[in-house]
Amino acid sequence: MIGSIFLKTLADLRGQTLVWSLGLAVLGAVNVLLYPTVQNMPGLVAFLDNLPPAFKAMIGDVQALARIEGFLRVKLIDPLPLLLAVFAVAQGAALIAGEIEARSLDLLLARPVSRSRVVLEKFMALAAATVIMTVGLVLGLVGGAIFVETGIGVGYFLRGAANALPLTWLFAALALLASCRCSRSRTAALTAGSVVVAAYVFETLRLTTPALRGWDELSLFAIQKAGFTGQGSLDPGPICGLLAAAIGLGLAAAVVFDRRDLAD
Amino acid sequence: METSAISTKKLTKFYGSRRGIENVGLDIAPGEVFGFLGPNGAGKTTTIRLFLDLLRPTRGRACILGRDCRRESQAVRRRVGYLPGEFQLYENLDGRRLIAYLGGLGGEVDPVRVRNLAGRLQAELDRPIRTLSHGNKQKLAILLAFLHRPPVLILDEPTSGLDPLMQQEFFGLIDECRREGRTVFLSSHNLPEVEKVCDRVGSIRNGRLVAVEKVANLRSAMVRVVELFCEREPAPWAFADLPGLGDLVLDGRRIGCTLQGPIGPLLDRAGPFGIVDLLSRRPTLEEFFLAMYGEGGSGHDRQHLPQDPR
CATH class of the missing domain: 3.30.70 (Alpha-Beta Plaits)
Structure with a gap:
């Protein structure tokens, strides 16, 4: 069951992963099931169209809300990386620093395993946990679609959810990097969490401030959104960019951990 | 250096400006049981952590079985069984799973060996670790250190938390190692324990190696x-x-x-x-070494240190 660092870490995360997966599944199902009531609201689009420009900018394509794809995108698919980031940062920050705090790392590192292997297997386990969670969301969406005629294929849900993963992994790698550098998981979580919040605030400002509109390339969330096109297909450019950044940060975490002292 | 089981040359570790250890030179032969004595904070654990590559030396080097502890740390750890002085086990596992996990990372786990060691140490393998006492956790950590019959054992305060009967069993394990030609590096602040099982002892104080003596000499000088x-x-x-x-x-x-x-x-x-x-x-360790070598390890002490062959 726990013959490797990867499996041991995944086993340690199983409770949280299960709770999050169930929560996302329920969220997905409820949103699909509620859509008919939203769709039938008279004057919804007109109401949204009359919102101040800043609010409209945050919502995105207001007209799209009249269709279920747009509704789910605004309600679930676009915010998904932010939701998953909460999990990724909290768990990623504890992967190494948590073991230092718990004083369990010495026995692990006394085994003939490289520190890089420890970091990378733990990272992969965290990434796998986020995949399981997005599968939970997709199952919820598909389950809801059994009762509501959506006209959307499973592929759309899968692509939308999968597009959240590269940015989630980037945040996970960032938290892991902080975890490898700090000796306290709380410090690591605060450091990585601050970056996530700053990225989100920047994205909000970018959407609501006309002067920042052209700064898409500097916003992690904008890059992530660009990975899932309006037609429901995936754009490999932004996805590969975020993946490369996540892998780079993961490797940086391994290097940082490999170079540091582990004082008593 | 090639013939030593453990050797250090001018091994030094500073934490910022604070000295951990300085210019520690050791030469421990294969098959030797070596006691490493010193009061708390003297530098015993720092030395051990440098062997395991948990810390990186400021200067100097340490080798185990001819391999550099820094550059070839994985190869070194493959040949070393380690018992930390202070540790926590994974509380959410039971002993059996802990051994499967940590033991498995060090190579194939021989169930007969596990059964044998667990029986001798009366280790509880099927209870959740969070329910075990400190002594029972210590038994599991000892079991892990001895599991793969490593040619070198590095044990930091190994008997802490063990009852007297288990201490005897532990000393029996050390004796077996000696008979099989394996090397044991045993850190302790307990002089009688070291006297009982070790061939030679080194004393460290304030980060400096004060003396290395055969236990027989120590006994006659006691x-x-x-x-x-x-x-x-x-x-x-x-x-x-x-x-x-x-x-x-x-x-x-x-x-x-x-x-x-x-x-x-x-x-x-x-x-x-x-x-x-x-x-x-009998005097405490501190009294004994103060009487024998004085404070700080200089002057008279030098003649007790091994000659540096390099």
Whole structure:
């Protein structure tokens, strides 16, 4: 069951992963099931169209809300990386620093395993946990679609959810990097969490401030959104960019951990 | 250096400006059981953590079985069984799963060996680790250290938390290692424990290696603190020129002194005054090394250090 660092870490995360997966599944199902009531609201689009420009900018394509794809995108698919980031940062920050705090790392590192292997297997386990969670969301969406005629294929849900993963992994790698550098998981979580919040605030400002509109390339969330096109297909450019950044940060975490002292 | 099981050359670790250890030079032969003594904070654990590549040296190097502990750390750890002084096990596992996990990372786990060690140490493998006492956790950590029959064992305060019976079993394991030609590096601040199982001891204080001695030499140099209570007030001349006697204090019918060597001659001299009671205690480690080598490990101490062959 726990013959490797990867499996041991995944086993340690199983409770949280299960709770999050169930929560996302329920969220997905409820949103699909509620859509008919939203769709039938008279004057919804007109109401949204009359919102101040800043609010409209945050919502995105207001007209799209009249269709279920747009509704789910605004309600679930676009915010998904932010939701998953909460999990990724909290768990990623504890992967190494948590073991230092718990004083369990010495026995692990006394085994003939490289520190890089420890970091990378733990990272992969965290990434796998986020995949399981997005599968939970997709199952919820598909389950809801059994009762509501959506006209959307499973592929759309899968692509939308999968597009959240590269940015989630980037945040996970960032938290892991902080975890490898700090000796306290709380410090690591605060450091990585601050970056996530700053990225989100920047994205909000970018959407609501006309002067920042052209700064898409500097916003992690904008890059992530660009990975899932309006037609429901995936754009490999932004996805590969975020993946490369996540892998780079993961490797940086391994290097940082490999170079540091582990004082008593 | 190739023939040593463990060797260090000018091994130094500073934490910022604070000294961990400085210029530690050790040469431990294969098959030797080496005790590493020193009070808390002396640098024992720092030295061990440098062996395991948990810390990186500021200067100098350490080698185990001819391999550099820094550059070839994985190869070193493949040949080393390690018991940390302070540790926590994964509380959410039971002993069996812990061994499968950590033992499995060190190679194939032999279930017969696990059964054998668990039986000898009376380790509880099926209870959740969070429910185990410190001593029972210590047994699991010892089991892990001995599991793969490593050629070198590095044990930091190994008997802490073990009851006397388990300590005997542990000493039996060490004896087996010696018979099989495996090397044991045992850090302790418990002199009797070290005296019991070790061939040689090194003493570290304030980060400096103060002395390396054979236990047999240590034993013969050991000074006892003795108090005798007599029926009659003893005469000072009775103890003149008694070999090994020091710090003699005659206080009424009480005789206080330190004694190096056998106690028989002292009893012979005090006998005519009617010995009523005798108190004899061995000095603490700190008292012993302070008496033998003084503070700081300089001057006289140097002659006890091994010659650096490099």
